[in-house]
Amino acid sequence: MTEPLPSLMVPTASWLRSTTHYRWLDHQGLRLLDFAKPSRMKLGFGPLDDDGDLSEGAQPDATLTARHTHVYAIASMRGLPGCLPLAEHGVTALREGFHDARHGGWFEAKPSSSDTSPRKQNYLHTFVVLAASSATVANIRGAADLLTEALAIWEGRFWSEDEGVFRESFAADWTDEENYRGANSNMHAVETCMAVADALDAPEWRNRALRIAERFIHQLARANAYAVREHFDCEWTYLPDFNRDRPTDELRPCGLTPGHFVEWAHLLLKLEAALLRTEGHAPNWLLEDAIGLFEAGIHAGWSRNGTGGLLYTVDDTLAPIVENKPHWCQAEALTAAAALLKRTGHTRYETWYRRIWDFIDLHMIDRRRGGWIQELDAANRSSARVYAGKADLYHAWQATLTPLLPLSPAFAVAVAKQSG
Template sequence: MGEALPALMVPASSWLRRSPHRRWLDMQGQRLLDFSRPSRVACGFAALDDRGNLPPGASADATLGARMTHVYAVATERGLPGCGPLAAHGVNTMLGPLADHENGGWFLTPPTEGQPPDAGRKQAYLHAFVVLAASSATVAGIAGARRLLDKALAVWERHFWSEEEGVFRESFAADWSDEEDYRGANANMHSLEACMAVADVTGDPIWRNRGLRVAERFIHTLARDAGYSLPEHYDRNWRRLDDYNRDHPADPLRPYGMTPGHFTEWAHLLLKLEAALLRADGRAPAWLLEDATEMFHNGMTAGWARDGAPGLIYTIDWNHEPVVHNRPHWCQAEAMTAAAALLKRTGHRRYEQWYRTLWDYIDTFMIDRRHGGWIQELDRDNRPSAVVYQGKADLYHAWQATMTPLLPLAPSFATAVALLENHGMARDTPEIPNYFGTSQKQ
């Protein structure tokens, strides 16, 4: 598929301009799609083990299912056989067994005999992915996708969006009572991603503007005030919870301390938001580029090879000392994606070097050529580990890492793929305009 590199920005020697590298990315992406196909189960998608098999008693996970639906919907738009039925299965299960048909919204696991699962709370993190999946499936023309998107947006706006705070609320009980006394960066980061996708699919700029408010709160205010580090846990009065999960430092969603991989993930999303705003009306706050640059460099300084071995570690404490040394695959994928985005945005060769370094690391240590997929986590000596993540559940981060270097920063993922594929853009032709250079403060 075509890459729309901003003219004159990326050096001629960049891997991003080389056809063999782009073919390699495409091949790796298709290997990942094939590996994850067996994750389909009756009520959605379930986590695979290290060999790519469903373990005994595997059950549907709604977050995993929404991510799978998003990925296979975009792959459908690319014209890859077999992906459409998987995306349709995801849409059908989110409209069916994974939904709360009494109160609205979605649970992490299917209800049993109409009753919510144990601790059946409605999570902002999950709902952001349901919105993303529905928007991508709508672009791909999957049956029922627009109905799912309308349902998801109604729930998202009514229950999760806080107009007063400019962020998404965290979680509720099954009947939307008992709002959690928590505000978290992780769920809001993925909500920003979904906001940009929805704005492109619906044409409603309010979602893009809401994404900007999320970024302004968490990055331009909280992270900037912390020296471009990001404490992720707060109560509903925005008091920092510095001891949050101190006894569970390797929690997969809310770990103690700070997460350098999220610093870099935010950097990529800020650049996408800047490009989206410029594409929409030619204006974007100047701080988006500045903050993206600072977040990336701080994340790599705080997390890369902190114990002498390559790889981006999972978490650090408030003094930037390592807490969990393990290297999750998604941290490497997001750092690489951010490096590619900064390279496209600025043309600076240091980002080319990071881009190559991170892909060399992923290829050397994480791509599993024996059993397939990517190893989800490595220890401090870069040996397979399962302290934070077990098996090979996640397709989303790894597959997007093979795709985003080939895409423009705007529009959002599924819409960009649709534009490039449907308009037949050549790989080496920069057909999407360069939206940079006109950025100004709003």
Template sequence: MDDASLHDAAPDDAPDDAWLDAECRRLLGFGRRVVHPRGGAAWLDDDGAPDLGRPVHTWITSRTVHVHGIGALLGVDGAASTAAGALDGLRGVLRDPEHGGWFGEVGPDGEPDDTKSCYAHAFVMLAGSTAVVAGLPGADDVLAEATQVFEERFWDEDLGRVVDEWDRSWTTPAPYRGLNSTMHSLEAMLAVGDVTGDGVWHRRAARLAGLVLELAPSYDGRLPEHFGPDWSVDLELNRDRPDDPFKPYGATVGHGLEWSRLLLHLEATLGDAAPAGLLDTSRLLFDRAVADGWHADGAPGFVYTTDWEGRPVVRQRMHWVVAEGIAAAAALHRRTGEEDDARRYAEWWAYARDHLIDLERGSWHHELDAANRPQASVWPGKPDLYHAVQATLLPRLPLAPSLARAVAMSGGLRAPA
């Protein structure tokens, strides 16, 4: 069942398409000043002003190309130039002209870091894919280079998995392996396959999903995130700093939701060729994330992480987790028509409206404390539009193709007049 009407099933207070369209455009308006003077995307503060004392990050720059490239497809004024300015950062300051690939970041002094991460390169592939669909100058070259680097450096053909990190000169891989980079590699592979027409990327995405199909039932829906070089599970990593923004200890509730959605996109993309168990695993991950993470400590909102028995560890509420919950509920409802998913969808939009959406200063608060008050212990400022923008788009689109291609095929996804 892939055509279930979410808005027919959702409670009356669920946002309609016109509201989602307006919120998407409001978010993109917040990011209109994001282009850094050196190229790429700046870190934005709470008012949307560039914080030039922070590095230019490849992952933020790539997400900026992605969301503003989609904005260009939507006809948002200024979005194409914003996306092009960020893309120039991937063609310039963030690209390593000596060894190839992309730095993780370039500091305010112009000095790059010394690591090459799979996470960042996956987002460069996503950015290149969206930029090609949006017709941005130089997009074809960025996508071609990004896919080549990824194939040569990060894709492990024998295992059907990814290498997480290299040093700057591609001499030595780091011993760490991670599920976060795996997840975003799968996302990027779906987009690359859709844009290039090369089905090898979709088949690689299916191989990556095989790891989650194994892990989810083995750990009762709580996905281990961290692994050794032989892919042995490390359940104790970062126990001493559990609120790490990229490698937190324990089960990351938002990633359970994000994987739940991505498995459904993969299933829709591959059709009859999809691996068995994608829907069942999607449901397991979703239900576990909701049971463990939502309203887990007496207040509404999703906690950031739990331990391996489902007890909250980091109780801050991150905006991206709610956005992924909204998108996952919409995807499951589209796939199954289950009324409870539509109810959850409406409930989480109501939470976002009450606690996260900042109508005074713009965008969404990126982090709340356990009492749903804005704080900035993990995520200062408002540097990222990616999750929130996608939460306004995914409920209005089919599960396949991937986002930029789907928006282009929709003719701009205009809200009803």
């Protein structure tokens, strides 16, 4: 599939025009897909250890299951053996295993008698909808029904029309709404909204993505020099001390996350492309803010101690909190660089795209045991301070696929059009 006008601006010598680089990306993506296949469990998918075996005491995980379903559904459309059965397995697990038959919605783990107060998180439901959307495009059995139900829950329970964002969490029976508005789960919701809009030809979801971006980025982050604040209460009061005692929390660490600055950057560019493709116009601030976010993320997070890589968190003054370098931060940074290169043709982004891939290649791609090392410490040694083992497939694999596709439509529809 060819990119529209932006592809004409990519320099002739760019890696994004290199057949050899495309083959390398494909090869790395295939390695990741194969490495993650042993994560299949009786119910869904579970976390892998550093060697690619199920972690000791591994339990099925709903977010992992949704992400793996999304990935393997798309991979199945590329003609890759073994991926369709894994996508089907994921859809079945989400429909039958993690689902709350009494109140509707999904739990992170299959409920047991010892679970006294499981909560229903927007973060998880965002990925359930994304998985169902991609699986529907791939014509996976049961996916369309899953998408219908998941969308009804996501829209009916989590979407706040007045605020233009998604609510964060509820008790199992949908009472006790959490007094929190989170940038992380809403950022992923932007991706999912765009995927649903393309899968169902439903522009209202694209407009919701724009409303989320406008609040968290154009209003809040832009006023803070594009340093994205993560934590707010329901009255939109910033919570600077949120999770101060949990600096290595996997989803809501205290402080600011430069990896999210750059992740927002490429999502804004994809949203701009989607609006231009479908509506013929898009707000100018989407490009302006994407550039600002990338620059802010690189400034705040890249090579703060001279060893390369994007660190995990900084405080409000941009002083490092956790200097470890998760793999997903690097993946999102290079995805943003690729998107900006496609959109602007500026050689600065070619330089960053190459620099970030060089860092990943030399420090994170594990050629001995497979997969990507999920986290490095400040000296680029393997670490498990935040993320143990090699559970994640989603971020790394999408980083190998994004450069091969246009900014719009979303992954599943883009691959379906390419394959067709």
